[in-house]
Every structure is written in structure tokens, then in C-alpha cells.
Amino acid sequence: MSLHYEWTLSLRLRPDTPDVFVEELRYHLGLSDRVPQDPTLDVEGAALAPSGDGDELAGGPATSLVLQQPTSAPPSWGVFARILVLDDAMYDLVQVVPPWLAKWSLTAGWIGFAREEMSLDPWLAFYAADGHAYAASPGEEPQPLTDGAPPFRLTQTTEP
Template sequence: MSLHYEWTLGLRLRPDAPESFLAELRFHLGLTDQLPDDPVLEYDWPCLVADSDDALPGGGIRSLVVQQPHLGRPGSLGLFVRTFVLDDGMYELMQSVPMWLAPWSLTQGWIGEAREELDLHPWLYFYVQNGHAYVAEPGKTIEPLSDGAPPFTLRQTTDIPEPPGGAGPRLLATRRT
């Protein structure tokens, strides 16, 4: 018997994400039927869409919406996916999709989790930092998904862009008490 995994991803995309990336993302979300020319992912099917008869309560969810959560800052696209994946597919997808999303993620830190369908707790957590994807089992060290990625150093999740030079989020105002 095969295992199934509930996979949830949620992040904001950078405002400068190229149209080629967004077109491929729309295809993998099932929002368009046309796979773009020269896709990055090696899937010719919408890999982020759950089957209509999956066992997830409420079904699979996929959302790509324009959001502007911070006044005075550029808007971004918010991505949310909740899907149900067979074990073989999960092992493939978890190696490729987070690394594909990472360079265009405005969100820095936690971006999702995977849970085996019968377990109470997540099996893996997914993270992004400075264009690199990371993964960790609960309570374990956060490890890069690709060779050459720097160690994961974030202490919190944010979607506030870093200023030039990468000195961390800019403090826009201070208040004295």
C-alpha cells in the first residue's frame, strides 16, 4: 500500500518574478491548460493540483492572488497550495518545487510542511532563505535542498524585503515611549 502526503505551501512571491516563471506556476496550479515553452520543472502535468477525488477534508486548494499587506510597499502575489500526493511523487516534488519557488519567494523562513495522511504531526518543514530552499524534520537541523546553499540562519519568518546589501529588514519608523 502506498503512502499519501498532505503538502501545504504558503508564501508571497517577489514583485519582480518574471512572467515565464508565473506562466509555469499558473500551469502547475491548474489555472491554465498551456504548459509554457521552456519550463524549468520537468513535469508536463499540473503538479500542484490535487485529484478531485482525493481524501483531503475539504479537498485540495490552490490560490494565487494579488496582495498588498504592507502600505507603501509594492504588492505581491500570494501563493497557497494544499494538495494530496502519492509517496513517489512527494519525494520527487519536494526535491524540485521548493528550489524552483525559492528564488522568487519574498517570504523568508517557513513556507510549508508535509504530513503523512495518518500522522498527527508534520513529517517535514520547508523553508526559504535568500533564494535557497531548505528542509527539516521536526526538531532536527534545517538543511539545504541543494549543494552550495549557505547555512540557514533565520530566526523568524518575514515577507519584508531586505534593503540593498542584505542587512536585514529595514526599520521604517521608530517610536519613542
């Protein structure tokens, strides 16, 4: 029997995020049926799209991609995903999705978590900084998810 993980991601994208990236993200969130012609995320299918009948998570799965237009800054895309993922897929997605999103993340610091569906505590927290993605188990220092990333030094989450 497989474990199931709740995976929640929440971040804003930089104002200079290319439209082609936003369109691919829209597909991966399950908000568009249009399969990307030249995908940059190396996964099969829509990586962050809710699946099942919606009863898997209390309150149900949810994804959104909203253009936010603050008065004091350029517009940016707000990204939110709360989905249930099988353990087989979770381990693969952890390695590719946060680094893919981090390249365009305006949010610096905490961007989400994963927890086993029957646990109250997160199993893994995700962070972004300077285009790199990091992950950490509770109480541990965030570690890079890609080669060449500098050590994680942030002490709070910000959006410049």
C-alpha cells in the same frame, strides 16, 4: 499500497518575479491548462494541481495564486497549495519544487510542510531564505535542498 502525503505550501513571491514564471506557476497549481513552452520546473504534468475527487483531504485540496497589493509595498503574488501527493511523487517533488519556488520567494523562513495523511504531525517542514530552499524533520535543523546554499540561520519567518 502507497502512502499519501498532505503537502501545504504558503508564500509570497518577490515583486520582480517574471511573468513567465508566474504563468508556469499558474499551470503547476492547476489554475491554467496552458502548458509552459519553456518550463523551468523539471516535472511531468502540473506538480501542485489538486487531483482526485476532493474527498482525500478534510476540507478538500486547494490552490491559489493571488496578486496582493499592500498600500506600503509593491504588489506581489501570494501562493497557496494544499494537495495530497502519493509517496512516489512526493519524494521527487520535494527535491525540485521548493528550490524552484525559493528562487523568487519574498517570504524568508517557513513556507510549508508535508505530513503523512493519517498523522497529526508534520513529516517535513520547508523553508526559504535568500533564494534557497531547505527542509527539516521535526526538531532538526533545516538542511539545504540544493548544493551551494549557505546554512539556514533564520529564527523567524519574515517578508521584507
